[in-house]
Amino acid sequence: MKAAPEREVDRSVSQTVKAQLALRDQILSGALRPGERISELQAVEMTGASRTPVRMALVRLEEEGLLEAIPSGGFMVKAFSERDISDSIELRGTLEGLAARFAAERGVSARELEPLKECLAAIDELLRQVPISIEAFSSYVALNARFHALLTELSRSPPLIRQIDRASALPFASPSAFVMAQSALPEAQQILIIGQEHHRVVIDAIENREGARAEAVMREHARLAVRNLRLALRNRTHLDLLPALALIKTATD
Amino acid sequence: MKAAPEREVDRSVSQTVKAQLALRDQILSGALRPGERISELQAVEMTGASRTPVRMALVRLEEEGLLEAIPSGGFMVKAFSERDISDSIELRGTLEGLAARFAAERGVSARELEPLKECLAAIDELLRQVPISIEAFSSYVALNARFHALLTELSRSPPLIRQIDRASALPFASPSAFVMAQSALPEAQQILIIGQEHHRVVIDAIENREGARAEAVMREHARLAVRNLRLALRNRTHLDLLPALALIKTATD
DNA sequence: TGTATGCGCTATGTATACAATACCGGAGAA
DNA sequence: TTCTCCGGTATTGTATACATAGCGCATACA
Numbered sequence: 001m002k003a004a005p006e007r008e009v010d011r012s013v014s015q016t017v018k019a020q021l022a023l024r025d026q027i028l029s030g031a032l033r034p035g036e037r038i039s040e041l042q043a044v045e046m047t048g049a050s051r052t053p054v055r056m057a058l059v060r061l062e063e064e065g066l067l068e069a070i071p072s073g074g075f076m077v078k079a080f081s082e083r084d085i086s087d088s089i090e091l092r093g094t095l096e097g098l099a100a101r102f103a104a105e106r107g108v109s110a111r112e113l114e115p116l117k118e119c120l121a122a123i124d125e126l127l128r129q130v131p132i133s134i135e136a137f138s139s140y141v142a143l144n145a146r147f148h149a150l151l152t153e154l155s156r157s158p159p160l161i162r163q164i165d166r167a168s169a170l171p172f173a174s175p176s177a178f179v180m181a182q183s184a185l186p187e188a189q190q191i192l193i194i195g196q197e198h199h200r201v202v203i204d205a206i207e208n209r210e211g212a213r214a215e216a217v218m219r220e221h222a223r224l225a226v227r228n229l230r231l232a233l234r235n236r237t238h239l240d241l242l243p244a245l246a247l248i249k250t251a252t253d
Numbered sequence: 254m255k256a257a258p259e260r261e262v263d264r265s266v267s268q269t270v271k272a273q274l275a276l277r278d279q280i281l282s283g284a285l286r287p288g289e290r291i292s293e294l295q296a297v298e299m300t301g302a303s304r305t306p307v308r309m310a311l312v313r314l315e316e317e318g319l320l321e322a323i324p325s326g327g328f329m330v331k332a333f334s335e336r337d338i339s340d341s342i343e344l345r346g347t348l349e350g351l352a353a354r355f356a357a358e359r360g361v362s363a364r365e366l367e368p369l370k371e372c373l374a375a376i377d378e379l380l381r382q383v384p385i386s387i388e389a390f391s392s393y394v395a396l397n398a399r400f401h402a403l404l405t406e407l408s409r410s411p412p413l414i415r416q417i418d419r420a421s422a423l424p425f426a427s428p429s430a431f432v433m434a435q436s437a438l439p440e441a442q443q444i445l446i447i448g449q450e451h452h453r454v455v456i457d458a459i460e461n462r463e464g465a466r467a468e469a470v471m472r473e474h475a476r477l478a479v480r481n482l483r484l485a486l487r488n489r490t491h492l493d494l495l496p497a498l499a500l501i502k503t504a505t506d
Numbered sequence: 507t508g509t510a511t512g513c514g515c516t517a518t519g520t521a522t523a524c525a526a527t528a529c530c531g532g533a534g535a536a
Numbered sequence: 537t538t539c540t541c542c543g544g545t546a547t548t549g550t551a552t553a554c555a556t557a558g559c560g561c562a563t564a565c566a
Binding site for chain 1: 305308309312313316318336337340341343344347348351355410411412413415416419420423426
């Protein structure tokens with residue numbers, strides 16, 4: 001009796017979740033501009049859900065950081081400065097550095113390290129292409145995100161994992177976002193290779209229980225990302241690949 | 254008997270906020286035990302609000318980390334292990350370290366540093382008492398929290414400030430909590446003095462634009478807190494001062 | 507006596523009605 | 537012409553009704 005898909009609405013996913021997804025898409029796609037107020041009625045007709053689940057979705061998006069509560073009531077789309085973005089990336093890098101340190105200091109079995117190494121090898125394989133193809137690049141983005149997620153898990157610290165997830169919720173702070181932005185740069189290939197070296201070193205450090213080294217390399221990894229994001233923002237080419245761009249404040253701010 | 258005759262409700266604060274406050278008190282006071290499911294109806298009669306604001310409050314408390322969503326629906330009080338707690342403190346320390354680094358690297362005017370120095374001096378004054386009185390101790394807790402909040406602000410990084418606030422939302426991770434726990438230790442006075450020395454050094458480092466030093470000392474500050482919290486948990490004396498204790502898992506976990 | 511099935515209850519998810527407030531626009535007076 | 541006040545409208549906050557799904561208990565049958 002699991003599937004009764006011919007209903008008016010899909011009961012398998014709650015209206016709240018559907019509304020949250022739909023609204024996030026609208027924000028990231030730029031249909032709702034930063035600073036713009038979102039009225040509940042508007043959100044209702046965008047999502048098809050009723051006001052109650054829409055309100056729940058709005059609250060969750062606020063906690064997620066995409067919306068900002070207006071004191072007098074309601075929500076507006078949050079705007080981010082360029083510095084907000086680089087700070088967010090550095091923030092995530094710092095947290096991931098702590099995760100790497102925890103993993104190294106607390107010890108990780110070879111069994112647990114295996115998926116990371118597979119990920120590493122798969123990326124190595126992709127990077128042999130010169131220049132890298134579009135398909136390979138999008139595979140890279142997925143593998144890179146997986147690598148970061150696995151590394152985070154290795155810390156075995158639920159509070160830390162939770163916080164990293166929250167820090168990555170902002171679209172431009174996710175491991176994928178800056179890679180996308182980098183794709184516009186002529187030095188893209190070299191950057192990917194350097195990033196991969198960081199990945200290799202952090203695994204080595206964790207294996208050898210070098211906590212400080214594991215942490216340092218992850219922080220450096222984030223700084224590389226910050227630098228490249230800045231570069232990519234300077235020469236704004238192919239930035240349409242980065243949906244989060246819709247959230248960046250204009251120069252007038 | 255709270256509900257019956259009070260026809261007038263306080264309109265200055267929303268029902269959602271009032272429900273959130275009331276429920277948080279119930280959780281922290283231990284009236285709701287970790288792992289226990291909170292039914293909406295139960296929450297309704299505890300808070301006096303209707304289901305809609307209560308649901309909003311529950312969602313916010315979940316985001317805050319005090320509640321956990323049950324897959325089949327509803328919420329339960331979250332339970333924390335001792336390691337969860339020490340990790341949370343170290344997490345906050347890491348974030349505060351980054352804030353101190355930002356403040357140092359980006360420069361802070363003497364004008365901005367003034368409130369921090371006043372805070373420092375006020376704590377110095379308190380610590381001259383040997384042994385410290387109960388009243389002075391509770392003043393210390395307030396001043397210490399203020400110091401940490403001011404330091405966080407100095408980073409001038411909204412994303413970082415936001416994340417630190419979230420990390421401090423868990424009651425045992427707040428700057429005040431571990432100080433409370435320490436009060437049980439015979440070495441309390443010395444610990445407070447060492448902590449104060451950390452405060453002094455971080456200000457000095459920020460003034461001299463020594464980012465790495467500022468960061469290092471804040472992280473050490475957190476490690477001191479972790480160590481002392483562990484000590485305090487070993488000899489469980491006067492731990493009733495720490496409301497968050499209600500959230501710690503029993504030894505069976 | 508044990509297990510399985512069905513029924514009923516309760517709790518959650520959703521929708522909507524109602525109330526209060528904030529914002530906007532127009533009109534009148536200084 | 538501008539400022540202020542008043543009223544209307546629109547939007548949010550709150551309450552509650554309704555539907556549905558999950559859970560437990562009881563009963564019946566093996």
